[in-house]
Amino acid sequence: MNPTNENAGIADLKKNLCHLYDMMAIGIMDNKALVQEVKDMGEVVSYTSYQISNHDSRIDDIESNLQEMMGKVDRIQEYLQCLVNMNQASQARETPVAAQPMEESVEQPVKQPG
DSSP states (O other), rough: OOOHHHHHHHHHHHHHHHHHHHHHHHHHHHHHHHHHHHHHHHHHHHHHHHHHHHHHHHHHHHHHHHHHHHHHHHHHHHHHHHHHHHHHHHHHHHHHOOOOOOOOOOOOOOOOOO
């Protein structure tokens, strides 16, 4: 073999190894960036899940408060109906008073000399 061919072959080998190294470095950097993006997305998903859990708890609290208030409204309606019934029964038991003429209490205006 010719030493010039050997040097050319070694140079080609070195050149190809450098390209291989560059491609591996680019792939590693891309993988690092991808890993960081995945970690960031994982944090976002975790935070979103936490917020959804909080909203679910608030919705449950609101629903239970609404049920409690509706129970109170029902009791108020019952009390109001009872009061209306008592008022109607009271008015039915009252004896109507004969209409009396109105008293005249209006004084005549005094004329001012002028």
